[in-house]
Structures are given as C-alpha cells and as structure tokens.
Amino acid sequence: MNKIKISAVAYTNTKAFIYGLEHSKIINKIDLSLDIPSDCAAKVIKGQVDIGLIPVAAIPLVPNATIVANYCIGSDGAVNSVFIFSSVPVNEIKTLKLDAHSNTSNNLAKVLLKFFWKVDVQFTTDLSAETDAIVLIGDRTFGKKNEYNYAYDLGEQWKNFTDLPFIYAAWVANKEISKDFIEEFNMALQFGLNHRKEVLKTLTPTENFDLTDYLYHKLQFDVTEDGRKAMDLFLSYIGKL
Numbered sequence: 001m002n003k004i005k006i007s008a009v010a011y012t013n014t015k016a017f018i019y020g021l022e023h024s025k026i027i028n029k030i031d032l033s034l035d036i037p038s039d040c041a042a043k044v045i046k047g048q049v050d051i052g053l054i055p056v057a058a059i060p061l062v063p064n065a066t067i068v069a070n071y072c073i074g075s076d077g078a079v080n081s082v083f084i085f086s087s088v089p090v091n092e093i094k095t096l097k098l099d100a101h102s103n104t105s106n107n108l109a110k111v112l113l114k115f116f117w118k119v120d121v122q123f124t125t126d127l128s129a130e131t132d133a134i135v136l137i138g139d140r141t142f143g144k145k146n147e148y149n150y151a152y153d154l155g156e157q158w159k160n161f162t163d164l165p166f167i168y169a170a171w172v173a174n175k176e177i178s179k180d181f182i183e184e185f186n187m188a189l190q191f192g193l194n195h196r197k198e199v200l201k202t203l204t205p206t207e208n209f210d211l212t213d214y215l216y217h218k219l220q221f222d223v224t225e226d227g228r229k230a231m232d233l234f235l236s237y238i239g240k241l
C-alpha cells in the first residue's frame with residue numbers, strides 16, 4: 001500500500017500530535033516529515049505531500065483543499081508564541097519585518113494593523129532590514145517577551161478585535177482521503193492530546209516560558225464552530241488587504 005505523505009509543523013505546538021501519530025499503528029501507513037509552517041504549506045500546494053498541518057492563510061492556494069481533522073493549532077485569546085515585537089507602541093510602527101516561517105501570522109499582523117489598529121505600515125521580508133517591529137512565531141519566541149519594549153500577542157489582539165478564537169494551522173489534504181484513514185488519523189491526534197503529560201517530559205525546559213500552560217491552556221486544539229467562523233472572517237480580511 002502506498003503510504004500517505006504527511007508534513008507537520010516542527011514546533012513544540014505540534015509535539016502532542018506527533019506523539020499521537022508515532023504511538024499509533026497509523027505510523028506504519030504514513031511518511032511523516034517535520035517542516036517549518038511555510039514549507040508545510042508549499043509541500044501541500046505543490047502536491048509533494050497528501051496532507052499537511054498548514055497555515056490557514058495558505059488554504060486558498062491548495063487545490064481541492066479539505067480540512068481532514070477535527071484538530072488544529074489554535075487559541076482563544078493569548079497564544080504566547082505569535083507576536084509583533086516592537087521598539088515603539090503599535091500606533092507608531094512604520095516598518096515591520098515579516099517572519100519567513102509564517103503565512104498565517106504575517107497576514108494576521110497585516111489584518112490587525114490595517115483593520116484593528118488602523119496604522120499604515122511598510123512590510124519587508126529582507127532579513128537584514130532594520131525595522132521598528134518584527135513578526136515572530138513558534139519556539140523562537142519562547143521567553144523573549146521581555147527582550148522588546150512592546151510585545152503584542154496576536155491571538156489576544158484578534159480576540160480583542162473580533163471576540164473570536166483563532167485558528168493558525170489546520171490539517172489539510174489536497175486529494176480525497178479515505179474515511180477509514182481520516183478516522184484513524186483523528187484518533188491518533190486525540191491520543192497525543194490525551195498524553196500531553198508524557199509529551200511534556202520529553203521537552204527541554206525553557207527559561208521564562210511555561211510549557212505546561214502553553215500545551216494545556218494557551219493552545220486550543222479543537223476545530224470549533226467559532227474557530228471556523230474566525231477562519232472565514234480572517235480569510236475575508238486577507239482578501240481586503
């Protein structure tokens with residue numbers, strides 16, 4: 001049988017999912033690669049893999065995109081790993097460097113700056129550019145909040161803006177996947193979430209960052225009705241950028 005190719009995010013936010021896949025029989029039916037989020041998206045878009053945990057901002061670019069799991073990377077308010085770090089207050093930001101790992105959070109920053117904070121900002125992807133602020137996501141943000149004058153948690157700010165939770169990444173397929181596989185896949189992901197205690201034991205403690213709080217409270221893993229509503233709203237704002 002051909003294995004289903006899967007690309008998942010290589011960050012701590014996905015460790016419980018990986019644990020679940022690796023501790024279930026489904027591991028024998030899949031080819032699993034761990035990538036930065038923007039590469040997960042590129043692999044699903046190009047058809048190099050069948051399923052990916054991809055940034056929701058990239059979903060419109062995936063041919064025949066279907067969300068195949070009831071689980072995601074989301075938050076209801078602060079997420080503690082998606083930030084605008086800035087040297088000036090948000091209303092004074094003139095230039096901002098985007099994060100090359102990200103699709104969703106770069107767009108979330110743009111949406112919030114334009115429609116919530118209503119500031120006109122120039123964006124760059126040039127790594128050597130000196131800017132007032134940067135977008136940074138994932139493990140590279142852990143414990144870094146105090147290193148900047150201002151840290152805006154984008155999950156928290158989205159909630160202030162819309163009163164909705166937010167979904168950063170979802171499991172998306174680019175082709176039809178059998179019902180049986182989807183069922184087994186969901187069970188493996190749920191198994192991982194149920195074993196977050198074990199997952200935490202495998203993680204290296206990070207200074208100034210509460211991994212337990214992150215995996216149990218900040219991250220929300222269920223695709224809820226409000227989460228879907230937020231996803232649609234977010235994609236419609238991207239269309240208006």
Ligand SMILES: C=C(O[C@@H]1C=C(C(=O)O)C=C[C@H]1O)C(=O)O
Nearest residue numbers: 037055081102103104105138168
């Ligand atoms: C919460 C996070 O969600 C992520 C943010 C993504 C993005 O900005 O494109 C993509 C996948 C997720 O890993 C995070 O990485 O900190």
